[in-house]
Amino acid sequence: MKTVSTSAGLALAFILVVPQVVAADFVSTPEKQDVIEQVDALEQQIADMSSELWDYSEIALLETQSAEFLANILESEGFAVERGVADMPTAFVAEWGTGHPVIGILAEYDALPNIGNDPVPALQPRADGNPHGQGCGHNLFGAGSVGAAIAIKRTMDAKGIKGTVKLFGTPAEETVVGKVYMANAGVFDGIDITLDWHPSSETGVINATGQALNNFQVEFFGKASHSAYDPWNGRSALDAVEMMNHGANLMREHIEPTARIHYVIPDGGEAPNVVPAYAKVWYYVRDVDRSKVLASYEWLNQIAEAAALATQTTHKVTLITGVHELLLNRPLQEAMQANLDYVGAPEFDDDDNAFARELQTAVGIEPLGYPAEIDPLEDDVQPTEGGSTDVAEVTRLAPGVSLYVATAGLNLPWHSWAASASHGRPNAARGASVAAKVLALTAMDFLQDEDLRQRAKAEFDEKMKAQPYVSPIPKGQKPLMPETD
Ligand SMILES: [Zn+2]
Incomplete structure (x- = not known):
């Protein structure tokens, strides 16, 4: 969706027939076209990864199979993987390339306790007996981000682009632990940008700071x-x-x-x-x-x-x-929005929409199916809705930008059995593929556009000058591990 959003555009309206003004236009380069093709080639693998992670559905700091599964895929793709970073067995870093710019991609994979549901439009505990569920869609988050990292690496390799791509396997987002302790341990040191996304019932670029x-x-x-x-x-x-x-x-x-x-x-x-x-x-x-x-x-x-x-x-x-609350970065938000508008919202077919409507009816909300629109990037930062994310810590270590992509029906309650059910459907991974594309395209902008790098860094430095980063937890504190029995 395109928006008329600049005040210059409004002023011109009085004297001219106004052409449609967008915050930033999509910039096409051979490298960006290549990375789109790379993600297209990975589409089936992204869907397979999503469903494998959905099957595991492991809760915070116990995501043993999920982390190992993703780490192994990245390793076989040529990434060097360090496992068990920051005193968390399920945190890892996968790295490919050399020197700057260093692109950081965040992946999450933890499930929520006791909201597991089969991928059907009715309350129905999982047939496999796993009580836990992907009510936040982190199975898609993990798969989409790993897909993005692989696509970026393949394009950098094919086109001889200098730099490093790092995929951070960040456990325990639901307990707001993983990235806090990874940041505290210095795991993110040296990155120049972080990109991440989150499954949602809508599609857009994050423009609110959270709590x-x-x-x-x-x-x-x-x-x-x-x-x-x-x-x-x-x-x-x-x-x-x-x-x-x-x-x-x-x-x-x-x-x-x-x-x-x-x-x-x-x-x-x-x-x-x-x-x-x-x-x-x-x-x-x-x-x-x-x-x-x-x-x-x-x-x-x-x-x-x-x-x-x-x-x-x-x-x-x-x-x-x-x-902390998220630190937004306008130059990166605009670059990401242009890429998102170019890629388009995920497309869901009649079966998907019928499923979504049934689920919406089951939870007592209007049966609207999946959203087809992309939210425009508003000029002003939007009011904060309730909720916190540990992504905030990483946005204070380097310029960062976050995306949200529809993976479930409009207005579906999050952290619910219904969202767990939605995220187990194979077509939910269409959202993950759109996310992979937009993250990869934004990474390409950052790698290729010196001006974008400088503007992103200047805004980041200016905002951080007023409030230098202090970890919320004491230096060296170790995470409380969950009791297992
Ligand atoms: Zn989440």
């Missing part, structure tokens, strides 16, 4: 005793959790409405007749930017301390992870 976040737990330590015989000898850790939560709920009135605070109590004692000696509460605090998150986080730490004092318990706060 910054701190994810932390507070443990309280009291003293056990018989709840009826000698409760005065006990000190309840659960009382401390309740007091902390009450404090947080009173705090809500006095923070800006952009803040989001949510908690669960994973551990609140064992039995009513035992004063709980141990209790744990788990919090997320989010806001539109990191400084606001840090202010709320500090306040919540004071509330935790106060709760411990009031209940004569002790406490320990553990910051599990945290992220």
